[in-house]
Amino acid sequence: MAIKLGDYKTGVHNDWCPGCGDFGIVNAIQMSLAEMQIPKHKTAIFSGIGCSGKTSHFINTYGVHTLHGRVLTFAQGAKIANPEMTIVAAGGDGDGLGIGAGHFVAAGRRNVDMTYIIFDNAVYGLTKGQASPTLKLGEQTKSLSNPNPNYNVNPIALAISSGFTFVARSYSYDVRQLKDLIISAINHKGLAFIDVLQPCPTYNDLYTRDWFGGLDQVNEETKKPTPRIYNLADTDYDPVVHYSTIDELNQKLGQALAKSLEWGNKIPTGVFYKNELITPYTKRITDKIPNYLENPAAQQKISKNGKPITDISKLLDSLIV
Amino acid sequence: MVFDYSWLIGGPQGSGVDTAANIFSRVGAKLGYHVFGKREYHSNIKGLHSYFVVRLSDNKVRSNVNGANMMIAFDAETMIRHGLSISKNGVIIYDSSIVNTTIDQIPTIEADHRVRLDEFFKSKNMEPKVSSIIELAKESGVKVYPISFWDTLSNIADELKRPELSRMTRMFNVLGVSFSLGVLKAPIAPLLESIEEIFSAKPAIVDLNKKAANFAYNYASAKFSDFNISLDETDKKPNTMLVQGHQGSALGKIVCGCRFQSYYPITPASDESEFLESNEILQVNEDRPGSTTIVQTEDEISAIGMAVGASLTGTRSATSTSGPGFSLMAETLGWAGINEVPVVISLFQRSGPSTGLPTRHGQDDLLFAINAGHGEFPRIVYASGDVEDSFYDTTKCFNFADVFQLPVIHILDKFIASSVVTCNRFEPDLVSIDRGKLLEKIDGDYKRFAHSPDGISPRSKLGLENGVFWNTGDESDEHGHISEDPVNRIQMMDKRQKKVEQILTLVPKNDQAVVYGKSDICIVSWGSPKGPILDAIEMHRKEGHEISFIDIKLLEPFPTEHIKSLLKDSSVIIDIEANMTAQLGSLIRKNLLKDPDYYVLKYTGRPMTCIEIFDSLKKILEKKAEKRQVLLYGD
Numbered sequence: 001m002a003i004k005l006g007d008y009k010t011g012v013h014n015d016w017c018p019g020c021g022d023f024g025i026v027n028a029i030q031m032s033l034a035e036m037q038i039p040k041h042k043t044a045i046f047s048g049i050g051c052s053g054k055t056s057h058f059i060n061t062y063g064v065h066t067l068h069g070r071v072l073t074f075a076q077g078a079k080i081a082n083p084e085m086t087i088v089a090a091g092g093d094g095d096g097l098g099i100g101a102g103h104f105v106a107a108g109r110r111n112v113d114m115t116y117i118i119f120d121n122a123v124y125g126l127t128k129g130q131a132s133p134t135l136k137l138g139e140q141t142k143s144l145s146n147p148n149p150n151y152n153v154n155p156i157a158l159a160i161s162s163g164f165t166f167v168a169r170s171y172s173y174d175v176r177q178l179k180d181l182i183i184s185a186i187n188h189k190g191l192a193f194i195d196v197l198q199p200c201p202t203y204n205d206l207y208t209r210d211w212f213g214g215l216d217q218v219n220e221e222t223k224k225p226t227p228r229i230y231n232l233a234d235t236d237y238d239p240v241v242h243y244s245t246i247d248e249l250n251q252k253l254g255q256a257l258a259k260s261l262e263w264g265n266k267i268p269t270g271v272f273y274k275n276e277l278i279t280p281y282t283k284r285i286t287d288k289i290p291n292y293l294e295n296p297a298a299q300q301k302i303s304k305n306g307k308p309i310t311d312i313s314k315l316l317d318s319l320i321v
Numbered sequence: 322m323v324f325d326y327s328w329l330i331g332g333p334q335g336s337g338v339d340t341a342a343n344i345f346s347r348v349g350a351k352l353g354y355h356v357f358g359k360r361e362y363h364s365n366i367k368g369l370h371s372y373f374v375v376r377l378s379d380n381k382v383r384s385n386v387n388g389a390n391m392m393i394a395f396d397a398e399t400m401i402r403h404g405l406s407i408s409k410n411g412v413i414i415y416d417s418s419i420v421n422t423t424i425d426q427i428p429t430i431e432a433d434h435r436v437r438l439d440e441f442f443k444s445k446n447m448e449p450k451v452s453s454i455i456e457l458a459k460e461s462g463v464k465v466y467p468i469s470f471w472d473t474l475s476n477i478a479d480e481l482k483r484p485e486l487s488r489m490t491r492m493f494n495v496l497g498v499s500f501s502l503g504v505l506k507a508p509i510a511p512l513l514e515s516i517e518e519i520f521s522a523k524p525a526i527v528d529l530n531k532k533a534a535n536f537a538y539n540y541a542s543a544k545f546s547d548f549n550i551s552l553d554e555t556d557k558k559p560n561t562m563l564v565q566g567h568q569g570s571a572l573g574k575i576v577c578g579c580r581f582q583s584y585y586p587i588t589p590a591s592d593e594s595e596f597l598e599s600n601e602i603l604q605v606n607e608d609r610p611g612s613t614t615i616v617q618t619e620d621e622i623s624a625i626g627m628a629v630g631a632s633l634t635g636t637r638s639a640t641s642t643s644g645p646g647f648s649l650m651a652e653t654l655g656w657a658g659i660n661e662v663p664v665v666i667s668l669f670q671r672s673g674p675s676t677g678l679p680t681r682h683g684q685d686d687l688l689f690a691i692n693a694g695h696g697e698f699p700r701i702v703y704a705s706g707d708v709e710d711s712f713y714d715t716t717k718c719f720n721f722a723d724v725f726q727l728p729v730i731h732i733l734d735k736f737i738a739s740s741v742v743t744c745n746r747f748e749p750d751l752v753s754i755d756r757g758k759l760l761e762k763i764d765g766d767y768k769r770f771a772h773s774p775d776g777i778s779p780r781s782k783l784g785l786e787n788g789v790f791w792n793t794g795d796e797s798d799e800h801g802h803i804s805e806d807p808v809n810r811i812q813m814m815d816k817r818q819k820k821v822e823q824i825l826t827l828v829p830k831n832d833q834a835v836v837y838g839k840s841d842i843c844i845v846s847w848g849s850p851k852g853p854i855l856d857a858i859e860m861h862r863k864e865g866h867e868i869s870f871i872d873i874k875l876l877e878p879f880p881t882e883h884i885k886s887l888l889k890d891s892s893v894i895i896d897i898e899a900n901m902t903a904q905l906g907s908l909i910r911k912n913l914l915k916d917p918d919y920y921v922l923k924y925t926g927r928p929m930t931c932i933e934i935f936d937s938l939k940k941i942l943e944k945k946a947e948k949r950q951v952l953l954y955g956d
Contacts, residue, residue, distance in 0.1 A: 012802050041786045046630075049794070057791055057802050062783050064633060065793035065803075066626070067656055073618070073626025074633075080614055081581050081631035081638070082784050103626075106619035289601060289612040298634035298784065300611045302578025303754035308716075310611060311604040312576050316746055319562040321350035 005034040010060045019209070021172035021198030022051055025119060026058050028178035029088060033061070036183060038086050046075035048091030048100065050126045052119035055090045069100030072107045072116060076281075079114050082298035083282050086186060087114035094124045094132040097153045101133070107191060108162025112281040115185040115192045118155060119172075121200040122207055129203030142205045155195040156260035160253060160273050165280075166192035167256065167273040171212060171229045172199070177269065184271065190280040197229075197267070217265060232259070232270030241275035249275070324354070324379050326552070327386055330497060331372035331403055332395030333429070334365050337494025340519065341393070342373035343741065344498045346563060347515035348507060349377040350743050353557030357382045357852070358741040359928060361956070364588070364679040369429050370398050372956075375741070379555060383707060383742075383852030384931040387954050390550075391505070393497040395470070397422035397451050398429060401438065402956050404454035409462035412548060413455075414500050414541070417467035424449040466504065466545050470496055477536050481529075492533050499534040503541030507552035512538065560746040566738040567592040569708040569747075570667055570731070573715025574639060575603060575613065576749045579665070581631035581638040583616040583624040588680050589738040590641045590669040621646035625653040625666065632657075632664045633792070635759060635782030637719050641667040644686050645676065647730075651693040654728055658698030660792045660801075661770070661778070661817065663722035663729075663757075667715070670734040670848075672926045681926030682735040684848055684899040688907065690730045691877040699820045701725065702877035704732040706851030709744040711737060714874070716752045717832060724757035724827070725820045726777055732876070736849040736899075736928040763787040768799040772812065776819025821878045833880040836887060838862075838869040842942070843891040845884075845917065847873045847905050849928065850897050856931035857938060866942055873905065881912040888913070895941060897921040897934065903949075920949045927955030 008030040016022045033043060043061035047053045049068035056063030062085075066074045075089040096104050096118045107116070122135040129143030133153040140147040159167045166188040170178040178196060185192030199209050210216070214225040232239070237259070241252045256273035285292045303309060330341050342358055349356045354377035363369035374385050388406035392399070394415040401424065407413055424430065424438050439449060447453040455465050470493050478486035486492075495516065502512050513531050520527045571593045574582065584594040598615040605611045614631075618624045624640040631638040642650065647668050657664050668690060672683030690702045701721050705711040711733055722729045758779045769790030771778045778799075781788030791801030796813060798804040825833075837855060844854055851872050858868045871887055873880075888894060896906040896917040901924045906917050921937045923929050933952045940946035 010802075039786075040789055041784060044633075044783050054803070057793070060789065062633075062789055063791040063801070064630075065791065065795070067652055067794055070622060070626045070653065073623040074630035077581070077583065077616075077627030077630025077632075077638070078634050078783055079630075080616060080627070081636040082634035085634070085784055102619055103623055106623065285614060289614070291609060292612060292614070295609055295611065297580035297612070297614050297631060297636040297638075298782070300578070300580050300636075301605065301608055302580070302611075302637065303756075304606075306753050306755060308576045308578065308749055308752050308754055309606040309608065310576050310578060310749075311606055312572060312747075312749060314604065315572060315575070315600060316562065319564055319568070320746060321347060321561055321563045321743070 003034060003037055003039070005030060007040065008033050008060050010058055012057045014058055015054070016051060017202045019201040020051070021121060021196070021200070022055070022119060024172035024175045024178065025090070025117065025196055025198065026055055028175045028182055029055070029117075030059060031175070031179045032182040032186065035179070036186065042084065043086045043088070044078060046071050046078070046087065046089040048095035050092040050095055050124065052090055052092045052095070069095050069098070070103065071095065072100065072103045075114060076107060076110065076112045079112050080281065080285070081296065083113070083293060083296050088186070089114065089116045091118060092132070093118050093120040093122065093134045093155065097133040097155055097158070101153070104158065105162040108159060108164040110281045111163055111165055111190045111278060113190055115182065115194070117182070117194045117196055119198050120155060120195050121198045121204055123200050123203045125200050125203050139206055141203060143203055154260055156272055157257050159193040160256050160260065163278070164193045165190035165275045165278050166271070168193070168271045169195045169197065169269045171197045171269055173209060173212070174229065174269070177231060181271070188274065189276050190278065212267070226265075228265060228267045229269055230266060232268050232272070239271040239274045241277055244277045324555075325376070325382070326378070326391070326550070327374055327376045327389035328391045328501065329372060329374045329389035329403055330393040331370065331399030333368050333398070334362055334371045335367035336395050337491065338371050338373050338395070341494035341498040342375055343519055344495070344512070344515045345501070346375050346741050347518065348502060348511045349375065350561060350563045351511035351514065351557070352507065352552060353555035354378060355381050356563060356741065356743040357384060359385055359736065360739040361927070362680050370402060372399065372403065377552070382856060384856045384929070387930050387932040391501055393501050394419070395493055395497060398427050400451045400454050401427065401430065404458050407458060407463045410550070412464040412466060412504060413458055414466045414468060414497070414504065416470045418469060418471065420452050420455065420467070422451045464548060468500055468541065473537060473540065477533050480536065481532060486529075492530065495530045495534050496537045499537035500541040502552070503538040504545045504548050505550065505552040506542055508554060509535070509538055561743050562746050563741065563743055564708050565592070566708050566740040568596055569711035570715040570733060571596040572747060573712040575600065576752055577637070577716035577719045577754055579613065579637045579639050579719060580611065581614050581628065581636045582641060583618050583627035583631075584641050585618050585621045585624050585646055587643045587646050589671055589735040590643045590646070590667065592738060593641050593667065593669070621649040622653065625650040625664070628664050629653060629657050629662050632662050633783050637723070639665040639667060641669065643669050643671050644673045644689070647686065647690070647693065654700070655694035655696055655698060656794045657728040658694065658700060658817070659696070659794060659796070661726040663726055665718050665722050666728060666730045668730050668732050669738050670732060672924070678926035680735070682899060682928045683924060683926060684734060685901070685904070685924070687732070687847070687876060687900070687904040690732060697814070699725070699727055699817055699824075700877060701727060701729040701824060701875070702732060703729060704848040704874050704876055705737065706848055706872055708737060708740060708742050709747070712747045713751065720753065720755045721824070721828070723759060724755055725824055726757065726780060727820060732848060734849050760785065760788065769801050770797065770799045770813065770816070772799065772816055775823050776816045777823065824878055825880055828875060830883055833875040833883050834887060835872045835874065836869065837872070838867060840867040840869040841890055841892040842868050842895070843888060843893065844868060844870040844895045844897055845873060845905065845909065846870070846897045847876060850899060853929040853931040853934050854897060857934035860931065860935045861938060861942070868938060876905070876908065879908055879912045884909070885913055888915075893918050893941070895919040895921060895938070899923050899929065918948070919946055921952065922949065923952035925953055925955060930954055
C-alpha cells in the first residue's frame with residue numbers, strides 16, 4: 001500500500017512563527033519521503049537546536065532532536081552502525097556553521113551517505129535574533145544593537161572545500177525545487193548538503209521574502225520585480241564530475257566555488273557540485289571489513305541464550321605465554 | 322625463600338625501552354613467574370626519559386616495589402635518576418660511554434630536579450656526574466657492570482660480516498635485555514622465542530635480532546660470571562596470559578558484543594581503540610564473521626555523539642577517552658541521560674587538571690565522572706582495579722547500560738593501561754549478555770518513554786517496524802516529543818530517577834564492592850590502588866597483622882547501605898586513593914556520614930608501590946600516623 005504524504009506528518013503542534021521559511025522545508029522533506037515511498041521506520045530525521053531543531057518532531061519517522069551543533073555526529077554514528085537507514089540531518093546555520101563548524105568540515109571529509117539540510121536565515125531566531133555565521137560583515141538585522149562585526153561563512157564554498165560530494169542551494173519558498181533537490185540528495189551516494197535560504201520573518205528584516213523576490217529591483221519596462229533567486233538547472237551549468245581526471249575535477253570544483261560567490265542581484269540555487277566518483281565512507285569501511293554492508297553493527301548477533309557468541313579464543317591464545 | 326625480583330630499564334624515549342621490557346616480561350612469564358610491569362614516560366616522542374620496571378615473583382604480584390634489583394641504563398639520565406634506587410646485592414648494567422657525563426650535559430632533566438641533584442651531590446661532596454652515582458652504588462653493595470653497547474654492536478657486525486650493523490642503534494634494546502638475562506643466567510631459549518614472537522610482524526629482522534641476542538647473552542654471562550642470582554625456570558601454571566593493560570577492556574568489548582566505538586586520540590586511552598581496530602573482524606559461532614566499526618572522530622564531542630547515534634540503532638556502542646576528552650563529552654552525556662540511551666564511556670584517567678600530567682597516573686576524575694553534565698539524571702560510574710577485572714567489568718558495564726538504559730562511565734586509568742601483567746586466561750564462559758528491554762519486534766502502539774513501575778521502558782531501535790520514536794534533549798512526553806508541562810516534567814524526572822533504586826537492587830552486591838580479608842582495620846579504595854593494596858596487606862599478614870580491604874566498584878549510584886554494612890564492625894577506616902582531596906573519602910563522608918580515620922593519598926602522577934602502602938599502614942598500626950599521609954615515591 002502506498003504511503004501517503006499525510007502518513008509522514010505528526011500531530012505535534014507546529015509553533016514556528018507565521019510566515020517562517022521552516023514550513024516549506026518540512027513540507028519538502030515530507031513530500032520527498034512520500035515520493036520516494038521510504039518506509040517510516042527506515043528513515044530517521046536528526047536535527048540540531050534552535051527553531052529548525054524542532055523539525056524532527058513534525059515528521060512521522062524516527063526523529064532525533066540532538067544538541068546544538070552536534071547533529072552530524074549523532075547522524076553519522078547511526079548511519080555507520082545501520083547503513084540501511086535513510087538519514088536526513090537538519091539544523092540551522094548557527095548550529096552547523098558556528099558551534100558545529102568543526103563537525104561540518106569533518107563530515108565532509110568522511111562523506112557518509114546521508115543528507116544534511118541547513119536552514120539558513122542568517123540569524124539566531126530562537127534566542128531573539130543575534131547575528132549568525134551567514135550574516136554578512138557590517139549588516140545589521142533588526143535586533144542587533146550594532147552592525148555585524150564578523151565576516152560571513154560561505155556555506156557552499158565551505159562544503160565544497162571540505163569534501164561534500166553533493167552541494168546544492170535552495171530557497172524555502174520554492175518547495176518544488178527543494179523537494180526535487182532533497183530526492184537527489186537522498187539518492188546521492190555520499191554526503192549531500194543543501195543550503196536552504198530561508199527568511200526569518202521575525203528577526204531578519206534584510207533577507208525577506210520580498211527581498212529574495214526582488215521587489216526592490218523592478219524592471220523599468222515590464223514594471224515587474226526581478227527575482228534574485230534563479231535555478232542553475234535553467235542554465236548550461238553542469239555540476240557533475242563525470243570522469244576522475246584531475247583536470248575535470250579541478251574545473252568542476254573551481255566553477256562551483258566561483259558560483260558560490262555570486263550574491264546580490266542574482267542568487268543561484270540548484271546543484272553546484274556533484275561527484276559520485278569519490279568513495280562514500282561505507283565503501284571505505286568495506287575495504288577493510290568486506291561484509292560490513294551485509295552485516296553491519298546494528299544487524300549483528302552477539303549472544304545466544306544470554307551468552308556471547310563472539311569467539312575470542314584465537315586472540316586469547318595469542319596472549320598465552 | 323620466595324623469589325621476587327625487579328628489573329628496570331631506562332633510556333630516552335624512542336630507544337626501545339618498551340620493546341626490551343616486553344621481551345623481558347615475556348621471558349619471565351615463559352619461565353613461570355608472575356609478572357607485573359609498568360611503564361613510565363614523558364609526553365614526548367623522542368628524547369625524554371622513559372623507563373619500565375618489571376617485577377617477577379613466584380607469588381602473585383600486582384604492583385611494583387620501591388626501586389629494583391637490576392637496572393639496564395641506556396643513558397646517563399637513567400643512571401642519575403634511578404642508579405641509587407637499586408638495592409643491595411643488585412646490579413647495574415650501563416653503557417660504558419656515559420661514565421663521565423655530568424648533570425649539565427643532560428638537558429632533559431627538569432630545572433627543579435637539577436637543583437635537587439646539585440644539592441644532593443654537594444651534600445655528598447661529590448661531582449655531579451654519573452661516575453659519582455657509580456661510586457655510591459658500589460658503596461651500597463651494588464655490582465656495577467659497564468658494557469659498551471657500541472662496541473658490542475660492531476663486534477656483532479664483524480661476526481656476521483655485515484658492517485652496516487655497527488650503526489644499528491635500534492638493536493640496543495635487544496642487547497640490553499640480553500645482557501641482563503646473560504648476567505642472570507636465565508635459559509636462553511625463552512629469550513629467542515620471545516624475540517621471534519615480538520618481532521613476528523617483521524620477519525626480516527627476527528633472525529638478526531636473535532643473533533644479536535645470542536651474542537650479547539653469551540658475552541654478559543661469560544664476562545660477569547661472578548653474579549650469584551639466577552633466573553631459573555619455575556613451575557608454569559597452564560593458561561597464563563601476558564596482557565597489556567588496554568587489552569583487558571578491549572577484549573571485554575569484543576566478547577560482549579560492542580560493535581561500534583568512536584574515539585579521538587588521547588593518552589592513555591587510544592591504545593584500546595587501536596587494539597580494537599587491528600582486530601576488527603570477528604569470528605562468531607554459527608554465524609558469518611562480525612566486525613567492530615571503529616571511527617576516529619574530529620574531537621571527543623563527535624566521539625560520544627557518534628556512539629550515542631550508533632546506540633540508537635540497537636548497537637552496543639562505546640567511546641574511550643581520558644579526562645580532557647571526557648570534559649568535552651559532558652553535554653552529550655546529559656543527552657544520553659535524558660534520552661535513556663545505553664552507552665559506555667571507558668574513561669582512562671590520567672592526572673589533571675587541564676592537560677595536567679598527560680602520560681602520568683592519577684585518580685582525580687571520580688567526582689567529575691559522577692557529576693559531569695548539567696541537570697539531574699541517573700548514570701552508573703563503575704571502576705576497575707586491574708587488567709583482569711577490566712575484562713569482566715567491561716562486559717558488565719554493557720549489561721548495566723542496556724538493562725538500565727543509561728550512560729555508564731567505566732573508570733580505568735593510566736596505571737592499568739600501561740601495565741603488563743600475567744593473569745589467568747580470560748574466560749568468556751563467565752560472561753553474560755543481558756540486553757534488558759531492547760525489543761526485536763513491535764506490534765501496535767509504541768511509546769519509547771512509556772511509564773513503567775521500574776522506570777525503564779521497552780526500547781525500540783532505529784529501523785524497527787512500528788517502533789518509531791522521538792528523542793530530544795528537551796524534557797519530553799512518553800512519545801519523546803517536547804513537553805514543558807509541569808506534571809509531565811515531574812513524572813519523567815521521577816521515572817528516570819527510579820533507576821537508581823533498580824541499580825542498587827539488581828546489581829549483585831559482589832559487583833558493587835569486593836571485600837578482601839577480615840579485620841576491624843579496614844581499607845576502602847577504588848580502582849587501581851587495588852593491586853598495591855593487596856600486595857601490602859599480604860606483607861602485613863606475613864608479619865601477623867590482618868587488614869581488610871573493600872574495593873568499591875560501583876561509585877554512582879553509591880551503594881551506601883551495602884558499604885555501611887560492610888564497615889559496621891570496622892574500628893579503623895583507611896581511605897587510599899591517587900588524588901589530592903580524597904574523592905572517595907568525600908563520598909563516604911557524604912553518604913555514610915562518617916569520616917575515615919586515615920587518608921593515604923598520592924598525586925605525584927606516579928602509581929603507588931606496595932612498599933609505600935605497607936609503610937603507611939605500618940605507621941597507622943603503630944599509631945604513629947598523621948590523619949593524612951601523602952605518598953611521594955617514584956620518578
